Amino acid sequence: MLWIPIDRSLDIPLIRQIYQQIREQILNGNLQSGEKLPSTRELSSELKVSRNVILEAYDQLLAEGFLVSRIGSGTFVAKGTFLEQQKKTPSFHSLNLAEDKNKDDNIINFRSGIPALDLFPRKTWAKLSHTIWNDIAPSTFGYDIPEGRLELRQVLSRYLLKTRGVDCHPEQIVITSGATQALTLVSKLLLSPDDQVFIEDPITNDIQTIFKTSGSFLYPIPVDEYGMKTSLLPVNKNPKFVFITPSHQFPLGGTLPIQRRIQLINYSRKTNCYLVEDDYDSEFRYEGSPISSLQGLDPDRVLYIGSFSKILTPALRMGYLILPSQLIEKCRKLKWFSDLHTPSLDQLILARFIDEGYLERHIMKMKKVYKNRRNFLIHCLRTTFSNKVNIFGYSTGLHLIVELNESHFSKELLEWIEQFGVKVYPVEDHTIEKGKHHNRIILGYGHLKNEEIKEGVTRLYKAIYNFKYKD
Structure with a gap:
């Protein structure tokens, strides 16, 4: 007789338990x-279950x-x-999942690029979502076109012209699942193995990885406090494109002046290459007026990338590529x-959110x-570290650069800092030339929040101070 233990306390139906054990x-x-x-x-009698259970x-x-x-013979x-x-x-259950590591409530994480998620305008979004779901035609629930909903592309073309000086027709826009997909599309669109890409150094490591995946060679162009040093663009090479973050260089924070922008345009015309502009968080500019896009200077040469991950929330997974x-x-x-295609209903909600002015109001808020948080962080750094700290790249965006002249942010020091309950990120991780x-x-x-910022800076100071004398 078959040995099939049955546990009636489990949520698994008896049919499934018996099936699984015989199968195994x-x-x-x-x-x-x-x-x-x-x-x-026989088996139903042995296991004391209904015969119908065994039959199924x-x-x-x-x-x-x-x-x-x-x-006549059996089974x-x-x-x-x-x-x-x-x-x-x-x-x-025995694996250390990355998701669990990121949920350590005792760590104050100074990761860049994360907006205030608790301030996402969820009531407005829910109201618009309810309206869209109730009003749309049944055909909207079907497959859509790859470039995205026309409603969103039309709204975006008007909004970007008004706020960023981007000169484009709705037909030039492709809606993407965030900036990462836009960058991947650029890589597939323009690159082949052994092609050259001129790229800012430092620049986010994720972007380097995306372009390297195509088999291309990254040629680093150094940056200073004004962004890419365009005078160092080599005259004897022919890149497929030059990648830049002109409105807020990542990570150092410089803004590319008009003279360098014109140099870039002239260089691209001379070498017959494209310029790829990543405009990742320039809406949040705190010093002076918003900076116009590079794309507006020469729409035929510039591929423009933007997203809503930092303006609204990364969970939305919505971005765009202008070609x-x-x-x-x-x-x-x-x-x-x-x-x-990118999810259609989310596109329609976002289109309404922008068209009715909610996005601009949210950005102003x-x-x-x-x-306020930037100013408080600067205050805490200067109060805590006194004249040992230099601060850069704070005019725009959601991060700043801290330079501590007496520190070397080695792997050992970074691990030591994390033991004090604070996580920081070295610029060196994003460099090509180390x-x-x-x-x-x-x-x-x-x-x-401000209390987290203050506590984080205090922990950072204690960690660095103790590291000097730990031996």
Whole structure:
């Protein structure tokens, strides 16, 4: 008789328990090919369950090919059902998942690029969502076009012209699942193995990885307090494109002046290459007026990337890529192969959110919040570290750069700092040519309240002070 333990306290139905255990015994060879199983009546009596339960379990095993039924003879294990068992991988419960690490409430995390998630305008978003879901035509629930909903592209073209000086037609816009997908599309659109890309150094490591995946070579162009040093662009090379963050260089924070922008445009015309402009958080500018886009100077040369991850929330996964006309059709095909299209209903909600003025009001509100947090962070740094600290790149965005002249942010020091309950990020992690920014860290503040900022700076100071004397 089959040994099938049953646990009636489990949420798993009895049919499923019996099915799974017989299936397992067949796969591991405990029940061998041609072996006869007990009749449904016998097994139901043995296990003290309804015969219908056994019948359904057997029927499932018959349907999947584990068993064969012979009229007048009974039910037997089918041929070819033994699977040699291999060592199982560790249980997922025993793994240290990255998600769990990021949820350590005792760590004050100065990660850059995270907005104030608790201030997302959820009531307004919910109201618009309710309206959209109730009003849209049934056809909207079907497959959509890869470049995105026309409603959103029309609204975006007007909004970007007004706020960023971007000169584009709705047909030039491709809606993406965030800036990461836009960067990936650019890579697939323009790059082949061994191509050259001129890129700011330092620049976020994620972008470096995306472009390297194509097999291209990254040629670093140093940056200073004004962004890319365009005078260092080599005249004897022909890159496929130059990648820049002109409105707020990441991570150092410089803003590219008009003279360097014109140099870039002239360079791209001379070498017949494109410029790829990543405008990732320039809406939050605290010193002077907003800076116009590079794209507005030469729309035929510049591919413009933007997203709503830092303006609203990364959870929205919504971004856009604006293309010169000659690249539109090829990019649409690449987008179709990538994911068919970005979620349609979210696009319609975002279009309404922008068109009715909610986005601009939200940005104005958040600029005040972030400026307050930026000022408080600067105050805490200068009060705590006195004249040992230099601060850069604070005019725009959600992070600033801290330079501590007497520190070297090695792996050992960073691990030591984390033991004090604070996490910071070295600029060196984002460099191509190493060794120039060893005493600089990136401090993101958009998602941190003032009390967290103060405590984080205090912990950072204690950690660095104790590290000097720990031996």
